Amino acid sequence: MQPLKYLTGYPPHVQARVRELLAEGRLGAVLADRYGERHAVRNDGQLYAYVQALKERYMRKAVPLGKVLYDGKLQVVKHALGTHTAISRVQGGKLKASREIRIASVFRDAPAEFLKMIVVHELAHLKQAEHDKAFYQLCTHMAPDYHQLEFDLRLYLTQLDAAKAAGPAPPPPPA
Ligand SMILES: [Zn+2]
Numbered sequence: 001m002q003p004l005k006y007l008t009g010y011p012p013h014v015q016a017r018v019r020e021l022l023a024e025g026r027l028g029a030v031l032a033d034r035y036g037e038r039h040a041v042r043n044d045g046q047l048y049a050y051v052q053a054l055k056e057r058y059m060r061k062a063v064p065l066g067k068v069l070y071d072g073k074l075q076v077v078k079h080a081l082g083t084h085t086a087i088s089r090v091q092g093g094k095l096k097a098s099r100e101i102r103i104a105s106v107f108r109d110a111p112a113e114f115l116k117m118i119v120v121h122e123l124a125h126l127k128q129a130e131h132d133k134a135f136y137q138l139c140t141h142m143a144p145d146y147h148q149l150e151f152d153l154r155l156y157l158t159q160l161d162a163a164k165a166a167g168p169a170p171p172p173p174p175a
Contacts, residue, residue: 004018004019004158005161006154006155006157006158007154007155007158010151010154018155018158022158022159022162027155027158027159027162028159028163030155031111031152031155031156031159034152035111035112035113035114035152035156036111037111037112037113038111038112039111039112039115041108041115042108043070044068044069044070047068047069047070047103048065048067048068048069050115050119051065051068051101051119051122051123052065052068054116054119054120054123054142055123055126058123058141058142059123059126059127059138059142062123062126062127063099063126064099065099065101066099066100066101067100067101068100068101068102068103069100069101069102069103070102070103070104070105070107070108071102071103071104071105072104072105074102074103074104074105075104099125099126101119101122101123103115103118103119103122104118106157106160110153110156111156113149113152114149114152114153114156116143116149117143117146117149117150117153118153120139120142120143120146121139121150123138123142124136124138124139124142
């Protein structure tokens with residue numbers, strides 16, 4: 001049996017349920033039902049504006065954003081769902097920290113809620129480096145259903161892999 005690489009941290013009965021949905025070919029439909037909304041954040045400029053707006057709303061005092069971009073080479077799992085790089089540079093004699101946020105390009109075509117979830121995750125890292133309690137408190141402050149979203153994002157990635165393994169998908173309906 002193939003391991004469910006996005007769900008390794010979850011209990012066996014949860015994984016078993018996901019396998020069932022996969023075997024029945026229903027996981028995609030379940031997710032599409034719940035997460036039908038697309039987003040219009042198509043390029044790096046739009047992504048920057050999107051991240052900046054959330055930061056203004058919830059984390060105004062955190063260090064300024066550096067670059068914000070979609071990265072086609074990012075592996076979602078390996079980088080714990082995104083990356084957050086601290087870049088320090090000397091400006092006018094003062095050390096000024098700014099942060100670069102890279103979002104795996106799979107999120108460009110993902111439902112709107114998953115883009116929000118990953119951006120919330122990365123923004124929370126502006127203040128908390130570790131995935132600890134304080135970190136998740138920040139996440140749920142910005143997105144109250146953060147934990148559900150993260151779980152469902154893992155289902156979504158599982159479904160994408162399964163669909164890829166099954167062969168080419170029919171073309172998506174026109175937007
Ligand atoms: Zn993280």
